[in-house]
Amino acid sequence: MINTKNVTVIIPNAIPSKMRLDKALFQLFSGECSRTCVKKWILNCQVHVNGFVFNKPNTKVICGDKITVNNIASVKNINNSQNIPLNIVYEDKDILVIDKQVDLVVHPGSGHKDGTLLNALLYKDNDFSNIPRSGIVHRLDKNTTGLMVIAKNVKSYDNLVNSMKSRKIIRKYEAIVHGRVISGGTICQPIKRHPLKRTVMTTSITGKKAITHYRVIKRFSCHTYLAITLETGRTHQIRVHMLNINHPLIGDRVYGNKYKICKNITFSLRNIVRLFPRQALHASKLSLEHPIKKVRMEWNSNFPQDILTLLNQLNASEDR
Numbered sequence: 001m002i003n004t005k006n007v008t009v010i011i012p013n014a015i016p017s018k019m020r021l022d023k024a025l026f027q028l029f030s031g032e033c034s035r036t037c038v039k040k041w042i043l044n045c046q047v048h049v050n051g052f053v054f055n056k057p058n059t060k061v062i063c064g065d066k067i068t069v070n071n072i073a074s075v076k077n078i079n080n081s082q083n084i085p086l087n088i089v090y091e092d093k094d095i096l097v098i099d100k101q102v103d104l105v106v107h108p109g110s111g112h113k114d115g116t117l118l119n120a121l122l123y124k125d126n127d128f129s130n131i132p133r134s135g136i137v138h139r140l141d142k143n144t145t146g147l148m149v150i151a152k153n154v155k156s157y158d159n160l161v162n163s164m165k166s167r168k169i170i171r172k173y174e175a176i177v178h179g180r181v182i183s184g185g186t187i188c189q190p191i192k193r194h195p196l197k198r199t200v201m202t203t204s205i206t207g208k209k210a211i212t213h214y215r216v217i218k219r220f221s222c223h224t225y226l227a228i229t230l231e232t233g234r235t236h237q238i239r240v241h242m243l244n245i246n247h248p249l250i251g252d253r254v255y256g257n258k259y260k261i262c263k264n265i266t267f268s269l270r271n272i273v274r275l276f277p278r279q280a281l282h283a284s285k286l287s288l289e290h291p292i293k294k295v296r297m298e299w300n301s302n303f304p305q306d307i308l309t310l311l312n313q314l315n316a317s318e319d320r
Contacts, residue, residue, distance in 0.1 A: 008068040011061055012132050012154050021047070022057035025067065028132050046070045084120035089147070089299055094292045095160070096121075096135070096150040099301050102278060106139045106148075121150065131157050137164060138171070138233055145304050146173070146283025151291065159291035164233065172285035173228040173238060174217070174303065176310060177247040178259050178273075181224040184215030187241040191234040200254060201236040203244050210234045212241040220314045222262030223250065223273070239279060250310065251276035269317045272310065280307050 009028045011019075025038045025047070038057075045053050048068045049061060061067070084104070090097040098117075100106075105116045121128040121135065128134040135151040137160045149169070151157035163169050192207030194200040203210075211231035218225040224247065228238055239255045242248055248256030250273055261270055287298040303311065 006068060006070045008066065009130075009132070010154070011063050011065045011067065012158050018060040018062055020057065021049070021054055021059045021061050021067075024061050025069070028067070041069050080114060080119055081123035081126065082114060082119035083123050084115065084117075086117075086120055086124070089301070090297075094152055094156040095290065096152055097286065097299055098148050098150065100140050100145055100148050100283075102143055102145050102304065102306070105142045106136060107133075117148075125152075127152070130154070133157075137161060138169075139235075140283055141236065141239075141279070141281075143278035144281045144283065145301075145307075147171075147286040147299055147301050148283070149286060149288060156291040160288070163288060163291070167231060168289060170285070170287040171230050171233075171283060172287075173230070174282050174284045174307075175226050175228055175238065175242070176250050176280040176307065176314070177224050177226060177242055178250060178256065178261070179222065179224065179247045180219050181214075181216055181226065181247055184213075185245075187212045187214070187245060189241060189244050191237060191240055193235075201234070201240050203240060208232075208234055210237050210241065212238060214242075220318055222265055223314055225311065225314075238281060250280040252279040266317060269313060272313055276310060277306070280310060282307055 011024060011028070022035065022038050022042060025041070026035055029038070041047050042055055042057050045055050046069055047054050048070070049059075050066050087099040087101060088096065089099050100117070107118055108114060108116050118134045118136065131151060131154055135157055137149055137151060137157065140146060140148055149160060151160050160169070188211050189203040190205060190207035191201050191210040192204045194202045209232055213229040213231065214226050216224060217227050230237060234240075236255070239249055239252055243255040248259050250256070256279075261273055263270070282303055283301065284303075285298070285300050287296065289295070290297055302308070
């Protein structure tokens with residue numbers, strides 16, 4: 001016998017008014033199901049809005065609408081809690097700030113049905129299931145480490161999303177890239193999904209606005225240690241933008257794999273750089289106005305051990 005359940009959600013202020021029903025549902029279920037799955041629910045008359053059956057995907061819904069999806073049997077990740085340790089650096093009744101570890105996917109998706117941050121949050125407190133996207137306001141890539149803020153109630157989520165849109169949340173990163181970056185600068189290159197490789201992003205004049213600021217912390221013979229600030233938050237933005245100026249991140253197997261490692265370094269350092277297992281990128285600073293208390297708060301995070309070891313090896317190589 002197949003177990004089914006009914007799930008009810010309220011559309012929060014963070015969802016744009018008059019959004020299509022299928023798009024709203026896809027966002028509210030945090031990517032735990034495909035767009036095709038959402039469309040099937042609607043066409044099969046499983047979706048009720050404010051008590052009425054809605055069977056057209058393009059029907060418009062607004063903030064405050066109560067949506068119930070009946071007889072869900074195909075989504076395994078809803079309320080699928082898993083005991084995954086989280087490094088919590090701050091918590092109160094409204095927000096949670098974590099220092100995300102390497103190899104942790106934020107949302108379930110293709111190839112990652114569980115073992116995600118979302119599953120960990122549901123284990124910590126099942127109330128996260130009542131918040132859009134389980135309270136996750138922004139993402140970090142699987143192999144990017146560092147600070148993330150998570151909302152613990154709908155009001156906090158709405159306020160944090162609005163702060164993100166109005167660029168009031170400051171996110172700063174540190175990275176180590178290939179090549180000697182001459183000076184700091186700003187990259188303004190729109191980004192969109194690659195037309196053929198759907199898991200890869202690329203710069204394009206038809207993409208969404210993307211702005212990245214960077215400055216040099218330290219130059220090495222063939223590499224540079226950078227501080228990076230995001231003005232927008234596109235998927236893979238830093239990785240794509242650094243490739244765009246021909247300074248891809250060390251360890252980036254997707255965007256920097258074809259970069260020729262400098263020969264003007266020792267054989268051992270060349271191997272260390274070549275074998276570094278993930279992009280050398282860390283979200284080191286997070287600054288925001290508390291969504292309820294309305295006070296400015298800030299957190300800092302040092303490099304994890306793997307990037308710190310890489311940095312020490314680059315420093316040692318310069319001293320020889």
